[in-house]
Amino acid sequence: MSAVRKVLDTMLWYARELVGETEYDRYCERHRRHHPKAPVPTRREFHRIRTLQRECEAPGRCC
Structure with a gap:
């Protein structure tokens, strides 16, 4: 069961990093x-x- 929990925690961490959720925490x-x-x-x-x-x-736009 702990291996499954570790995988889920890692996936949650990755998802939060991906969407920028942890920026505010940092x-x-x-x-x-x-x-x-x-x-x-x-x-x-x-x-x-x-x-x-x-x-x-x-940055400036080209158009």
Whole structure:
């Protein structure tokens, strides 16, 4: 039974990595480490910040 559980855990981990679910978790860990007294942004705020950063850093379009 433990081998099946290990395979399922690995598949779940891979799926979360693939869709970017773990980005917020890693961000929270870094944020708490570097800014221990500051409140951690919510998941929604995190995604808003990431979207704004990606839009500002987008390379120029050719068309």
